[in-house]
Amino acid sequence: MRIGVITFPGSLDDRDAQRAVRLAGAEPVALWHGSHDLEGVDALILPGGFSYGDYLRCGAIASLSPIMTELVAAANAGMPVLGICNGFQMLTEAGLLEGGLIRNDHGSFICRDQVLTVENASTDWTGDFEAGQQITIPLKNGEGGFIASDETLDRLEGEGRVVFRYVDVNPNGSLRDIAGISNARGNVVGLMPHPEHAVEPGFGPDTAAAMRSGVDGLGFFTSIVKRALVEA
Amino acid sequence: MPTIVVDVMPKAELLDPQGKAVAGALARTGRTGFSGVRIGKRFELTVDGPVDDALKASVKEIAEEILSNGVIEDVVGIHYEVTNAELAEEASDAASVTDDGFGAPAGETH
Numbered sequence: 626m627r628i629g630v631i632t633f634p635g636s637l638d639d640r641d642a643q644r645a646v647r648l649a650g651a652e653p654v655a656l657w658h659g660s661h662d663l664e665g666v667d668a669l670i671l672p673g674g675f676s677y678g679d680y681l682r683c684g685a686i687a688s689l690s691p692i693m694t695e696l697v698a699a700a701n702a703g704m705p706v707l708g709i710c711n712g713f714q715m716l717t718e719a720g721l722l723e724g725g726l727i728r729n730d731h732g733s734f735i736c737r738d739q740v741l742t743v744e745n746a747s748t749d750w751t752g753d754f755e756a757g758q759q760i761t762i763p764l765k766n767g768e769g770g771f772i773a774s775d776e777t778l779d780r781l782e783g784e785g786r787v788v789f790r791y792v793d794v795n796p797n798g799s800l801r802d803i804a805g806i807s808n809a810r811g812n813v814v815g816l817m818p819h820p821e822h823a824v825e826p827g828f829g830p831d832t833a834a835a836m837r838s839g840v841d842g843l844g845f846f847t848s849i850v851k852r853a854l855v856e857a
Numbered sequence: 858m859p860t861i862v863v864d865v866m867p868k869a870e871l872l873d874p875q876g877k878a879v880a881g882a883l884a885r886t887g888r889t890g891f892s893g894v895r896i897g898k899r900f901e902l903t904v905d906g907p908v909d910d911a912l913k914a915s916v917k918e919i920a921e922e923i924l925s926n927g928v929i930e931d932v933v934g935i936h937y938e939v940t941n942a943e944l945a946e947e948a949s950d951a952a953s954v955t956d957d958g959f960g961a962p963a964g965e966t967h
């Protein structure tokens with residue numbers, strides 16, 4: 626399976642996402658924002674970072690990039706797309722996911738190992754988890770407050786499209802503790818925390834077993850690989 | 858050269874952490890009497906050609922689709938302005954100015 630990771634000017638975590646893809650057993654394909662070619666990949670990841678210096682709004686200018694034309698068409702045709710942090714912001718700006726991300730309510734950038742509940746384990750990117758499972762992955766953002774109208778929030782919850790919720794601490798003022806959502810089909814998922822930073826022992830969050838041994842993020846990438854095997 | 862000004866503000870019901878921080882600074886420095894501060898954005902678009910209905914429609918679309926995100930912000934104003942230097946030039950050469958003040962001098966083709 627080949628998974629494209631799109632790099633934008635100001636992307637930070639594209640290499641980490643590629644590494645996570647590799648560790649999950651798939652082939653990462655580096656894609657460039659200025660291209661119109663998805664190079665035949667089977668899934669796409671929009672990585673974290675500060676594309677275009679967060680000018681205008683986080684993810685706004687990136688969402689107008691040439692390759693986004695092909696990404697939107699592919700996503701609407703069912704291709705799995707994962708947006709992480711700045712990638713989540715791009716997906717909302719591109720209209721593929723509902724709601725928006727605003728500055729953290731406390732006004733500060735935050736970086737912490739964050740506990741999440743996986744609320745929906747049937748999206749393309751969460752099949753390797755159990756519904757209700759708690760995972761710990763890093764969170765690092767300045768503008769991660771998820772907002773939407775009450776009507777939209779009710780609908781997202783009613784349709785099971787709240788995929789992840791913050792546990793114990795709401796780190797950024799997100800409404801209803803929402804950390805990540807999906808589109809109706811479940812192929813497009815966006816979240817603020819960073820699964821790609823918790824995929825290899827020695828480099829992940831601390832666990833009760835050992836320092837930096839947390840690999841809860843790996844499930845995102847193995848989910849998509851297993852899904853491809855099932856379909857094949 | 859006409860300047861088009863687009864004003865965008867965070868939605869009124871949303872917390873504006875930037876404005877809140879400024880309000881806090883005002884209070885800390887003894888500037889009392891301000892019950893709130895909100896921070897928005899001002900965009901200045903300049904155009905070379907005339908400001909006609911087609912351009913105004915385009916500006917409206919740009920303001921709503923790109924300059925603002927309707928989920929979190931509102932476009933609170935679109936203004937068409939000319940610079941002080943241009944106003945002075947027009948005043949001294951009023952005969953060449955078309956009715957709306959933004960047109961090209963008589964005789965110029967587009």
